[in-house]
Amino acid sequence: MIDIGANLCHDSFDTDRDDVIAAALANGVRQIIVTGSCDTSNLAAATLTAAYPGRLFATAGVHPHHAREYTATSDARIRELAAEPGVVAIGECGLDYFRNFSSPAAQASAFDAQLEIAVDTGLPLFLHQRDAIDDFIRLLRPYRDRLGPAVAHCFTGTADELAALLDLDLWIGITGWICDERRGQHLRDVVKQVPRDRLMIETDAPYLLPRTLRPRPKTRRNEPQWLPEVARVVAESLDMPVDELAALTAANARRFFALPTPAMA
Numbered sequence: 001m002i003d004i005g006a007n008l009c010h011d012s013f014d015t016d017r018d019d020v021i022a023a024a025l026a027n028g029v030r031q032i033i034v035t036g037s038c039d040t041s042n043l044a045a046a047t048l049t050a051a052y053p054g055r056l057f058a059t060a061g062v063h064p065h066h067a068r069e070y071t072a073t074s075d076a077r078i079r080e081l082a083a084e085p086g087v088v089a090i091g092e093c094g095l096d097y098f099r100n101f102s103s104p105a106a107q108a109s110a111f112d113a114q115l116e117i118a119v120d121t122g123l124p125l126f127l128h129q130r131d132a133i134d135d136f137i138r139l140l141r142p143y144r145d146r147l148g149p150a151v152a153h154c155f156t157g158t159a160d161e162l163a164a165l166l167d168l169d170l171w172i173g174i175t176g177w178i179c180d181e182r183r184g185q186h187l188r189d190v191v192k193q194v195p196r197d198r199l200m201i202e203t204d205a206p207y208l209l210p211r212t213l214r215p216r217p218k219t220r221r222n223e224p225q226w227l228p229e230v231a232r233v234v235a236e237s238l239d240m241p242v243d244e245l246a247a248l249t250a251a252n253a254r255r256f257f258a259l260p261t262p263a264m265a
Helices: 017-026 041-052 062-067 074-080 102-121 134-147 160-167 187-193 222-240 242-257
Strands: 002-006 031-034 057-061 087-096 125-130 150-152 170-172 200-202
Touching: 002 200, 002 222, 002 242, 031 041, 031 242, 041 057, 041 074, 041 134, 057 074, 062 087, 062 102, 062 170, 074 087, 074 102, 087 102, 087 134, 102 125, 102 134, 134 160, 160 170, 160 187, 187 222, 200 222, 200 242, 222 242
Parallel strands: 002 031, 031 057, 057 087, 087 125, 125 150, 150 170, 170 200
Antiparallel strands: none
16 A cells, blocks of 8 residues: 555654554555655655655645745755655645635745646646635646646545546545544545546545544554555445555556555565
């Protein structure tokens, strides 16, 4: 399996990061994309992945929550990191109107700047969208023909939203949201509409701990080692064997991010 989005540079992993990575590898997660989301985490993600060549890879970008912090220095740093061999995508970038930690105007400006970086570098895009679908599509559409592969990471939306994203030729990342009976139940039906060759899975660790895990972990911190539970629920929703789902999504992720096939542990 491949976890296409884990925030392993989050401070909740500061005391046991290597153990968390080891646990993931021991539980069948053979490669992990470490999400960069701000100036600090971009550098940390690239540094971490250098210590795990062939196993960990990184993105470099500024999350919409941090859009107000986007500067010329941020832009230059992302471009510099994009040249590193372990950095495989631009992002996490996009729009988030659910919390609006940055104003919509600041978010749009930072998003536009990172779309330009993706065009210039040719790297895939790792996209974030929450409660901003119309503006997200409006800003992304003019760039789409000049961009490479792009994934709507942590998709949680409706069938109509999925259709709009697929119309833009996006790939789709599914997290433990699908395991949440309170707010993610609809995804068990919506995921059936995702083309099989565009489907990937992720944990978004330390967020979105799958609520279907049994026994339940002692803490609410999510980890890449729980990706098999996301795979199980997605496979169940698609009425396919979990091993087949794991192989399918791993092959998709390797194609999307141009990842090497790792040596067996």
